[in-house]
Amino acid sequence: MLEKDMYDSWKSRMELYMLNRQHGRMILESVEQGPFLWPTVEEDGLTRLKKYSELSAAEAIQADFDVKATNIILQGLPPEVYALERECKLYYEFDQFTYRKGETLHDFYLNVT
Incomplete structure (x- = not known):
């Protein structure tokens, strides 16, 4: 590290x-x-x-x-720092894959396709 x-x-x-x-x-x-x-x-x-x-x-x-x-x-x-950087990007992308309050099901579908 x-x-x-x-x-x-x-x-x-x-x-x-x-x-x-x-x-x-x-x-x-x-x-x-x-x-x-x-x-x-x-x-x-x-x-x-x-x-x-x-x-x-x-x-x-x-x-x-x-x-x-x-x-x-x-x-x-070091490889472990680079792995952490990649992991942070993955968590960010995962967080973007969520339903937002007030969003219609169709809007959500358009965001994930």
Whole structure:
């Protein structure tokens, strides 16, 4: 498990590892600034996320570095921490699979199909 008192050491090691990679500064900035917020586009009155092919060159680069940064972090975590992260996602998805007060049976059916 990743111990609290080892966090600073782990953080320093991860930062150095990222900086040592090709385009390391950009990867580290991706971690420090948070995930790339995919832009939206309005099409036929509906708003949707842009496809990767629709991103500008700068946006595509930022999206790519987010993927690299996430990969580096996940590879640096002990397996039990990664398992906890996956478990949290599973619990979140399970919580979304519930009936909400005031929701019709048809609405519930549409949410789960």
